[in-house]
Amino acid sequence: MSLTGKHILSSDLFDRDELERLFELADLLVPVARGQQVTRVLEGAVMASLFFEASTRTRLSCETAFLRLGGGVTSTTGTEVTSIAKGESLADTSRVVSGYCDLVVMRHPEVSSIHxxxxxxxxxxxxxxxxxxxxxxxxxxxxxAIHREFGRLGKTVDGSRIALVGDLRHGRTVHSLVKLLSRYDNLTIVCVAPDELNMPAHLLELAAERGHTVEESDQPSLGLKDADVVYTTRLQTERFKDRPLPYSDDFRVDAALADRVFRADAVIMHPLPRDGRPGSNDLSPDLNRDPRLAIFRQTDAGIPTRMALFASVLGVADEIRDSLRPARWYRPEYVGPDDAPFYK
Incomplete structure (x- = not known):
């Protein structure tokens, strides 16, 4: 299946073969993402970056990925500074913006908006x-990121145990992730959440229909035990408005919990942002120096992954290998002072 010219609206679009092709290309692009090599396969192309809802990582990651491919970016954030505030429809905005660019990346608070x-x-x-x-x-x-971590650990995704913990009802990241995980074989997917925040039933059914074992638990100390991946999520407080927050401190993933029940080779992930304040019951900063914590390796993975996707959608993926050349500027050996020794 070719992605050239396709809208990327849902994880449903990707089968196992397409995932493996994208990850092979992303592996090739890691040195470009790290500023060690250069490519200009999208020189002259323009991406419109439309973020009608708050974003730091996704917006900057998408824009950086396009720039690293040699393209340019034009952007706007929020609705109050666009013609939507004057009553313009999304359809009109779409047609207008599309005349200015070659690809659009959009975030919007309404589910139907992207369609x-x-x-x-x-x-x-x-x-x-x-x-x-x-x-x-x-x-x-x-x-x-899982592909890279498991490669380092000598593991395969097939047959692994993946635990998802937190606000699984409102967390769009885990909704898309379950769809991709279900493309692999013989997984055990453990959903750990309070009853009110359980994973939507249709996603659990999808995983089960594709031959995976699905477990649910409201006790992190049990549900996270022996998982190969512990994928934590924050409470989506912006989705609750005036309702009380159904969360207890049992759902705080910290060093004490990790040392008590996590595997020695577990991969701890989070889509970020995490709320590290006391009482937030999110992923604790006291894990920052634990090499099992992969959250910054995970965010770094966003650049090569999105580069691979944009190059594929715009039909230049096959030109990348021959276009690569060394970068000439300084880059530190380690980006962060707490980065694991193996992560250069």
Whole structure:
């Protein structure tokens, strides 16, 4: 299947073969993402970056990925500074913006928004998060990060135990991730959440229909035991409005819990942002120096993954290998002072 010219609205688009092809290309692009090599396969191309909902990592990662490929970026954030505030429809905005660019990346708080926007244009549209719906590029980078971590550990995704913990009802990252995980073989997918925040039933059914074992638990100390991957998520407080937050401190993933029940070779992940404040019951900063914590390796994976996707959607993936050349500027050996010794 070719991705050239396709809208990327859902993780449903990717089968196992396409995932492996994208990850092979992303592996090739890691030195470009790290500023060690250069390519200009998208020189002259323009990406429109439309973020109608708050974002730091996704917006900067998508824009950096396009720039690293040699393209240019034009952007806007929020609705209050666009013509939407004057009553313009998403369809009109889509057609107008599409005349300015070669690819659109959009985030919007309404689930249906991305589909309305994409229906009004033939320019490829990439979903950067549609409310509590999906986040396909985050799921791709999560799977690529798992691919890299398991390669380092001598493991395979097939047959592994993947635990997802936190707000699984509203967390669009885990919705997209379950769809990609289900493309592998013989997984055990453990969903750990309070009853009110359980994974949507249709996603559990999808995984079960594809031959995976699905378990649910409301006790992290039991559900996270012996997992190869512990994927934590924050409580999506913006989805609750005036409702009370159904969360206890049992769901705080910290060093004490990790040392008590996690595997020695577990991979600890989080899509970020995490809320490290006391009482937040999220992923604790006291794990920052634990080499099992992969959250910054995970965020770094976003650049090569999105580069691979954009190059594929714009039909230049086959030109990348021959276009690579060394970069000439300084880069530190380690990006972060707490980075694991093996991560250079």
């Amino acid at each position: 309305e926007f994409a229906a009004a244009t033939n320019v490829p549209v990439v979903n950067a998060g549609n409310g509590a719906g999906e986040h396909p590029t985050q799921a791709l980078l999560d799977m690529f």
